[in-house]
Amino acid sequence: MRIGELRRLAALEGARLYWGNDAWTENNRGQRRLLMKSRSEPAVLADTAGGVLAARAEREGYAVVDPGYRAGLIEEVRESYDALIGDPTVTVDMGGRIKDTVRYVLDPVGRAPALRELLNAPVLSVLDAYYGGRWRVQHVRMWRIGHIPEPERRFHHYGNLWHCDQHPISTLKFFVQISDGVTAEGGAFRLHPVPSTRRLMRSGFLGQGWAKGPARRHLDDPGRVVPFTAPAGQGAFVNTTRCLHRAGIPPEGTTRGMVQFTFVPSPGVRCEDPLAELPLDPNVAPGRTV
Numbered sequence: 001m002r003i004g005e006l007r008r009l010a011a012l013e014g015a016r017l018y019w020g021n022d023a024w025t026e027n028n029r030g031q032r033r034l035l036m037k038s039r040s041e042p043a044v045l046a047d048t049a050g051g052v053l054a055a056r057a058e059r060e061g062y063a064v065v066d067p068g069y070r071a072g073l074i075e076e077v078r079e080s081y082d083a084l085i086g087d088p089t090v091t092v093d094m095g096g097r098i099k100d101t102v103r104y105v106l107d108p109v110g111r112a113p114a115l116r117e118l119l120n121a122p123v124l125s126v127l128d129a130y131y132g133g134r135w136r137v138q139h140v141r142m143w144r145i146g147h148i149p150e151p152e153r154r155f156h157h158y159g160n161l162w163h164c165d166q167h168p169i170s171t172l173k174f175f176v177q178i179s180d181g182v183t184a185e186g187g188a189f190r191l192h193p194v195p196s197t198r199r200l201m202r203s204g205f206l207g208q209g210w211a212k213g214p215a216r217r218h219l220d221d222p223g224r225v226v227p228f229t230a231p232a233g234q235g236a237f238v239n240t241t242r243c244l245h246r247a248g249i250p251p252e253g254t255t256r257g258m259v260q261f262t263f264v265p266s267p268g269v270r271c272e273d274p275l276a277e278l279p280l281d282p283n284v285a286p287g288r289t290v
Helices: 003-018 029-040 048-060 073-085 113-118 121-131 194-201 213-218
Strands: 062-065 091-093 102-105 135-146 172-177 205-207 235-238 255-265
Touching: 029 121, 029 255, 048 062, 048 121, 048 194, 048 235, 062 121, 073 102, 073 113, 073 135, 073 255, 113 255, 121 135, 121 172, 121 235, 121 255, 194 213
Parallel strands: none
Antiparallel strands: 062 235, 091 102, 102 135, 135 255, 172 235, 172 255
16 A cells, blocks of 8 residues: 555544544634634624524534425426436436436536525525625536445445545535435435534544444444435535435435535625526536546
């Protein structure tokens, strides 16, 4: 093993022990100071409900929210999803080993304008409280995941193995459920809250899909795992750097759809239309994997 690889492994183990997740370079204190300063001097005042959910997302690493979308909005989103997801000219398959186990829509906001309404007032309020009103949308994604045969489940395909993302810890994601009837047994996205993630990281979690000792025994403990089984139209704010998480695997013959917004801090006040100048997502492209 090369010296560089040994250093990387040592850094990751140090992150697990000290920070309670394995994103070593992303756990710098500057990110924490940035968020604390923005919250202490907010550029946009959030309402009480937004503040409560933002505090929960900071404390637990996630917060489930019912944004109260207008009647028919999720149906419009799902109609766009259904029309796009089977079209090879506007989608890209990005599975790790079996390419079509996960399919992403190219430029989802441009092709599904109803996605703009998912950032409604209750959602904006949580973000304003979390970032002190200083944030921007990094990217928006819409995807479909499919069934993975049993022999393939120990390999990476689409985040099906337990992991923490390698993002700055100030990154926050908002997942919107667009499939009906998602259950824990039927492929729901799942996570460990921050306190559980810290315990697992410090008791034998060694990296994506790799654990020993107590961590191995408790990774899928239903008493610790939180499945995102909310009905279509509800959302979950998740800090995927601080929370161990993985995609659930849909039963054979079924798929699950999802919309994800990713947010990062911004030096200026957030735009009135946060999606006005959204760039194309360079990581959703042929030849890449997720």
